[in-house]
Structure formats: C-alpha cells, structure tokens
Amino acid sequence: MAGYKSEIRHSDITALEDKVTRGSYHKYLKRLTLKKVRGFRDREVSFDFPVTALIGPNGGGKTTILGAAGLIYADVPPRRFFAKSGKYDSSMKDWSVEYELIDRDLNRRISVARVASFKQAKWNRTAVDRQVLIFGVERTVPATERRDLTQAVGSSFVAASEVALTSAVATHVAAILGKPIEGYNRLTVDKAGRITIFAGQTPGGDEYSEFHFGAGEASIIRIVSAVEEASDGTMILIEEIENGLHPVATRRVVEYLIDVAARKSCQVIFTTHSNDALAPLPARAIWAAYSGEVLQGKLDIAALRTIAGQIDAKLAIFVEDSFAELMVTSSLRAIGNVEIDAVKVHAMGGAGPAIRVNEQHNIDPTSTFPSVCLLDGDQAESAEAKERVFLLPGATLPESHVFSRVLDRIDIVAAKLTAAMQLPLNRQETVKEVVRRRDLINRDRHVIWEQIGEDLDFTAGFIVASAFLAVWAQEYPEEVETLVGQFGDLVPRR
Structure with missing residues (x-):
C-alpha cells in the first residue's frame, strides 16, 4: 500500500462515513454481534463505512462474518453459508447472531433489532426484505470447467x-x-x-x-453487470475479491465499489487476503478476524500473520503508523547486534488497535514469542510497562520530535542529511533553506517529509523520512538507547 494514491477523494470517504454516522439510509446493516457462531463468542462487528473489508488467516472467520451479515435477509438462504450436515454438525446447537439495522420500511425513526438463531436443527429468523447479491469464489472458475x-x-x-x-x-x-x-x-x-x-x-x-x-475478466464483467442492474440500497457480498485480478485491478474494483456506495447507497462487504484491496479504504472499513477475535483498523496482511502466529519471530512490535514503524526499525539497526530479521514491526493504524493487539497477543497461550506496543508521545496516559506498552521519544508526534532534533543541528548535519537524501553534496545550502522554511509554514508534521521532498526535486517522502531518522539516530544515540532500552530484555541479539 506504500505510495499508493487512490482516485477516491478524501472528501468522498468522509461524506460516506458521515452518512453512516447520521443513519441516512433506507436499508443498512449497522452492526452484528456473533453471540455464538463457530469460534466466535460475544464478538461485535460494526459497519462504520458502506464498503467493509474482512481480512484474516484461512479459517480465521472472515466468511463466518460475511455469511452472518447476509443471514438476516430473506434473499439469503441460511444454508448458503451455514449448512448443517446431520449429526456431524452438532456444534451448531444454540448458535445465534444479533443485529442492529436500519430499515425504513419497518421503522422510519429508529434502528431495528433482529436475531437469527439455530434451534431444534434449523435456523430461526425474522428475515428482512432486502436485495442481496452474493459473489462467491465460484465466479472465477474458468468457463471450460x-x-x-x-x-x-x-x-x-x-x-x-x-x-x-x-x-x-x-x-x-x-x-x-x-x-x-x-x-x-x-x-x-x-x-x-x-x-x-x-x-x-x-x-x-x-x-x-x-x-x-481470463477468469478475472469474466468475474469483473459479471460483478459490474449485476451491481449496475441492482436496486439502490442493495447489499453486496463478495468472497475473496482479489481472485483472478492483477493488484492494480484489485484496487480499482474496490474504488468502483466505493463509487457504487455513493451513487446507489449500496452496502458492500468482502473478504480478502490482499493489501491492495485495503489500500483505498479508511481504517474504520477494515475488520480482522482471527482465533475467535475481531479487530477494527488498517492492519496489513503481514501484521495479521504475525498476530495469528503464522511467522517465525522472536519479538513483535506494534506501533501507530508507518513513520513509527520506520523509526523503530531504524533504532534497532542503529543499536547494532540486534537480530533484525527476528523482529517484526507493524503499523496498526492508531493507538487503540496497537494497544489491543499487543494485549491479546501477550495473553494468548498459543503465542510463541512476546510483543510490545510503542505509542506516540501524546499517548503518555496509555503507557504501562507491566503491559509492555511504552512510548516513542518526544511529547507529541515522533515526526515532530525527529524533525526538531535534526533542525536543531542543521548547520552541523547538513552534509549528512543531503547525502542521506541521495542529493549532490553541493545542495547542502538548499537543503538547509528548505528545512528551515518548512519549519515555518508546515501545519501538519505527518506530511512534512513529502513537502520537503517536493521542494527538493520531488524526492520521495519515504527517502526524506529515512534520511532524517538516520541522522537523528547518529546524532542522538542516547535517545535510541533509551527507546530500545524500555524493552531491551526482549530484543533478540546476535
């Protein structure tokens, strides 16, 4: 997802989020609670954006949530996702799902509550009328088969x-x-x-x-044809949206579905194993399912594999965003004698997801390696050494701290910084001028690396951020030592 620029405008994303918050729909599934279904017990999933991605390892429960979302609607036969095979499926006894949904045909003012439960060898539900389109994995079976x-x-x-x-x-x-x-x-x-x-x-x-x-070509034609013919307010359920598609096409089909949500007030839920499918979506639109747990936030697939224990590692570190991920990785490299490949650092899309995943990982009896959580300095109230929740340097954003530290010594480090940004050394004065000017006019330190890069021959923001971090680590080794020292006993050494 790094470097990807969606064609969906941020204002369009915000407008759709606001529409969900206001409940401005004729028909919309707001949330469901998996009271007891397969490996889930009392787990709630809210649909805070009209296009929702479900990610997770194989067998983690993505399709369970997808099927549960459709189960309350009359268009979806229960056996489509939850078939019972005689005595061999006795575990389905007492399964139930609770729903909160908007349906102006049933109640024009408030949300409607419904329950689907499996009693006496069959599903019991007061099904609600709504058009539902289901695109299963069979859509990509070649026509010849x-x-x-x-x-x-x-x-x-x-x-x-x-x-x-x-x-x-x-x-x-x-x-x-x-x-x-x-x-x-x-x-x-x-x-x-x-x-x-x-x-x-x-x-x-x-x-x-x-x-x-090609299987992907036929799949897209079939999906788009059906969606364009569907009524406004239709629910669209798609299994493994990336099947048969190039990564670029995967991103574009999700952007198309966001457009459909805006044009036709449709609600879309899909499962995926692809980071490309997540790229156009806001954090609130993504839910991870694994080991009976659900987590909302913009995880990537690599982070999920770490959480689910599907990789070989000796330490996992969960942070808020991509800059914090880069800062921690740079610090570990600067320390030296660290077994870098055995440490997995993941951006979790916010403090909340980072804290929750770290907590769940450390209490999971099946976890084979520990984890820590490193938060931005403005989250000091959430730090707790006993819970392995620590802070990055600085009192606010790590971007602000690193930028300020390097700026303090810009006359001394200009040559290092210029070289680290892959620029000719004769550009030192220009680099100093740009850094000082951006200090005065920048309003959001989150984007300062991209701004500096634009001023310096369109150097990539990632390169600028990496350069500042490299200089910071060299000039302030005591801060690096303090950062890593908070969990130094857990860091694998060579």
Whole structure:
C-alpha cells in the first residue's frame, strides 16, 4: 500500500462515513454481534463505512462474518453459508447472531433489532426484505470447467438471446481492467434464462466467448453487470475479491465499489487476503478476524500473520503508523547486534488497535514469542510497562520530535542529511533553506517529509523520512538507547 494514491477523494470517504454516522439510509446493516457462531463468542462487528473489508488467516472467520451479515435477509438462504450436515454438525446447537439495522420500511425513526438463531436443527429468523447479491469464489472458475456451460460448447451453439453490455457497465469494467470493453454481449444459454455466458470482440472485430476470457475478466464483467442492474440500497457480498485480478485491478474494483456506495447507497462487504484491496479504504472499513477475535483498523496482511502466529519471530512490535514503524526499525539497526530479521514491526493504524493487539497477543497461550506496543508521545496516559506498552521519544508526534532534533543541528548535519537524501553534496545550502522554511509554514508534521521532498526535486517522502531518522539516530544515540532500552530484555541479539 506504500505510495499508493487512490482516485477516491478524501472528501468522498468522509461524506460516506458521515452518512453512516447520521443513519441516512433506507436499508443498512449497522452492526452484528456473533453471540455464538463457530469460534466466535460475544464478538461485535460494526459497519462504520458502506464498503467493509474482512481480512484474516484461512479459517480465521472472515466468511463466518460475511455469511452472518447476509443471514438476516430473506434473499439469503441460511444454508448458503451455514449448512448443517446431520449429526456431524452438532456444534451448531444454540448458535445465534444479533443485529442492529436500519430499515425504513419497518421503522422510519429508529434502528431495528433482529436475531437469527439455530434451534431444534434449523435456523430461526425474522428475515428482512432486502436485495442481496452474493459473489462467491465460484465466479472465477474458468468457463471450460463449468458443467452448466456444456450446452454452450460446440460449433452449433446459438444463444437463446444476446444483450449488449450497457455503456455504463462497459465504462466501469474498462476502468477496472485497464482495457477497452467494446462489442461485449451477455448470452443466455438456456431458454429459462438462468445460465449466461459473455462474449467479446478483439480490436480487429473478431468475436470470442467466455471460454477464452481470463477468469478475472469474466468475474469483473459479471460483478459490474449485476451491481449496475441492482436496486439502490442493495447489499453486496463478495468472497475473496482479489481472485483472478492483477493488484492494480484489485484496487480499482474496490474504488468502483466505493463509487457504487455513493451513487446507489449500496452496502458492500468482502473478504480478502490482499493489501491492495485495503489500500483505498479508511481504517474504520477494515475488520480482522482471527482465533475467535475481531479487530477494527488498517492492519496489513503481514501484521495479521504475525498476530495469528503464522511467522517465525522472536519479538513483535506494534506501533501507530508507518513513520513509527520506520523509526523503530531504524533504532534497532542503529543499536547494532540486534537480530533484525527476528523482529517484526507493524503499523496498526492508531493507538487503540496497537494497544489491543499487543494485549491479546501477550495473553494468548498459543503465542510463541512476546510483543510490545510503542505509542506516540501524546499517548503518555496509555503507557504501562507491566503491559509492555511504552512510548516513542518526544511529547507529541515522533515526526515532530525527529524533525526538531535534526533542525536543531542543521548547520552541523547538513552534509549528512543531503547525502542521506541521495542529493549532490553541493545542495547542502538548499537543503538547509528548505528545512528551515518548512519549519515555518508546515501545519501538519505527518506530511512534512513529502513537502520537503517536493521542494527538493520531488524526492520521495519515504527517502526524506529515512534520511532524517538516520541522522537523528547518529546524532542522538542516547535517545535510541533509551527507546530500545524500555524493552531491551526482549530484543533478540546476535
């Protein structure tokens, strides 16, 4: 996700978050509580953004939450996600899910409460009417492997009907796939209209069927066609959204779904193993499921693997953001004799997620290595050595602290800083001038590295931040020692 710039504007994200907060929907699932379902007990998931990503290890519970979200709606048969196989599924006894939802057809003023429970060998629910689209992993099965398409094989096949993709569908699909979509049709295979297949055209005008599509191409056409035809307020459930897609296409399809949420007031929930699918989303739109736990926040997949104990490590460090992650990594390298590869540092998208994950990791009896949490200086009230929660240097943001420290010695360290930013040494005076000017006009230290980089021949913000950290570590070794010393007994040494 580093360096990725979404085409969705921040104002659009904020507007959608505000719409959820105000409850300005005709139909919307606000939250569900997994009272008892599979490995979950009394775990709540809130839907604070209309497009929600569910991440987690295999078997962690992503599909359980996805299925539970749809279970309260009449369009979704319970067996789609929670089938019972006779005596072999006796564990389903007393499963239940509680819901808080908006449905203006049922109550125009307040939220509606509902429960779905598994009693006496069947699901009991007062199902609510709402259109629900489900796109399972079977959507990416190649056409040549689909048994229902055998009647479309052969030179004598003629479709029962042909319908051209609308211009809107073609435009959205083209934007996602990054290629023109012209002359594409949806073909009805059977007279009842239940089985369909797509056909396209080469730039030269030659026709070809879905038997010669890429799995991802067919999947996107199918999803976009159905979504554009759906009613406003529809719920859309997608399993493993990245299946068959290039990383860029994965990001674009999530951006398309955010646009759908804005245009059509739809609600989207999808599962994924891809960081690219998370890139366009705000932190509140992402939930991790693992080992019977749920956690809201912008985790990446590597962090989740650490939390779930799926990697070899000797220490995990959870911090608030990417700069803190870079600061801790730089400090460990500066200390020397640290087994760097055995330490996993992860940005958690805020103090709350960092604290909660650290707590859960350290009380988990299956954890094979310890963890610590390092918070920004403005979180001093949350520091607790007994809980392995410590602070980064400075009283506020670590960005502010590092910038100020380097600025204090800018005349002395200008050459080091210039070289570290991969600039010619004869640019030292320019570097000093830029740093001092930005100190005066910058209003948000979170973005100061990018601003300095723009002033210096568009040097990448990551390079600028790394340069400042390298100089800070060299000039203030006592601060590095103090930082690492808070948990020094846990740091693996060579």
